[in-house]
């Protein structure tokens with residue numbers, strides 16, 4: 257990475273910029289807090305608009321919930337790995353296109369919940385017998401009809417209820433949708449996939465709001481070479497301070513003062529807060545004066561779920577040549593699925609992806625026990641499976657730098673919480689996946705909020721300097737026509 261990264265030891269206390277102890281310097285300045293997609297993209301945009309920017313990141317690495325690991329000798333993503341919406345409307349498409357990063361499309365449009373491309377996955381019962389594709393297809397259609405019925409329930413009710421409660425109402429009204437035996441288990445697997453999408457269990461997801469996000473067309477493309485190159489490109493040449501955990505943000509009419517855990521302080525005209533919702537919920541950053549009640553309520557009320565990845569690296573490929581291997585069970589908690597990286601990227605790797613309570617429970621285990629748990633799931637469906645030679649385990653729920661995987665609409669809470677999280681407070685601007693009303697829980701959502709925060713912030717600080725006319729808009733248009741590289745159409 258070529259970004260200008262400084263270590264703690266290179267810095268003096270109060271290595272400030274913008275204004276030091278009330279003394280004005282000439283150029284407008286912004287502190288960006290958090291070095292995930294939102295923070296890095298906001299810092300890039302502000303830097304390109306000739307604003308002095310310093311980015312403070314608590315970890316010793318950039319990327320946040322983008323975490324590409326290279327220890328197997330090839331890239332694997334422990335956090336985000338799909339571009340959701342492989343289309344030119346995706347705000348990340350120009351950058352990914354320009355970098356020539358290949359994508360492998362695992363599924364087509366509208367494939368989040370039920371109509372997966374059946375050619376590309378295989379479901380198995382616990383006894384290792386493959387579920388006939390006809391049955392998977394049939395149950396998929398039933399699941400689709402059930403979801404349509406839950407929509408009717410939603411329209412009848414004034415109060416919000418959970419997806420799980422809505423399902424029980426549908427089953428009472430339409431007993432023909434209650435499935436038995438293997439078909440019931442397949443239905444639970446569809447529910448498990450839905451819960452994975454939200455990183456939460458169906459008894460906590462809002463019936464009113466669950467489908468309010470905008471799904472871009474073009475299906476879902478795996479970043480074959482990992483997501484990190486995108487972060488590194490955006491970070492090039494920025495003033496980034498790794499290992500700088502922010503503990504306090506003070507705002508005054510004429511600027512902000514940000515304090516890092518070791519006592520070091522930074523002062524600027526404004527700040528972009530791009531830390532995860534889980535970190536804001538934990539109140540590990542003190543705001544002075546405190547954030548307004550409406551902002552605190554939004555932080556408290558928006559849901560944050562957990563999804564993890566247990567990445568198993570094998571000597572050889574011994575599994576079927578499909579994109580997903582699924583395990584069906586009596587409950588969605590007991591179901592699971594593996595992404596086959598061999599099909600997408602040519603590596604002998606399976607990625608186990610637990611979500612919700614299951615992910616939380618697995619986080620209580622050691623890495624070894626978690627990897628073993630995932631392998632045991634695999635053994636149930638492929639009894640001759642050989643042991644992995646290496647593994648990686650993510651812990652997004654308990655990692656103090658994330659405290660959750662991504663946001664979702666919790667029961668009884670309005671969808672406008674994302675927007676309330678985004679709205680600036682004086683000279684504090686907010687960015688990150690949880691501030692995206694359109695694309696919550698996604699990398700492109702985090703990126704698009706960064707563009708908004710950077711532009712709002714730029715306007716604000718330049719207003720103070722009376723220099724608005726001198727600067728160009730933050731976003732350039734020229735790269736928009738570059739096509740995405742897709743290896744499976």
Ligand SMILES: Cc1cc2nc3c(=O)[nH]c(=O)nc-3n(C[C@H](O)[C@H](O)[C@H](O)COP(=O)(O)OP(=O)(O)OC[C@H]3O[C@@H](n4cnc5c(N)ncnc54)[C@H](O)[C@@H]3O)c2cc1C
Nearest residue numbers: 290292293294314320321336337338502688689697698699
């Ligand atoms: C397992 C998993 C799978 C996912 N899969 C996909 C996918 O396939 N496609 C997709 O689009 N999205 C996916 N997501 C969601 C996506 O990763 C996130 O929405 C996105 O990366 C969030 O970016 P962000 O900048 O908002 O937050 P983050 O990436 O979390 O960045 C916030 C940064 O703030 C830093 N920070 C925290 N506290 C402090 C502090 N006190 N001081 C300074 N810095 C601090 C953190 O270290 C972090 O670097 C997935 C997420 C997970 C966990």
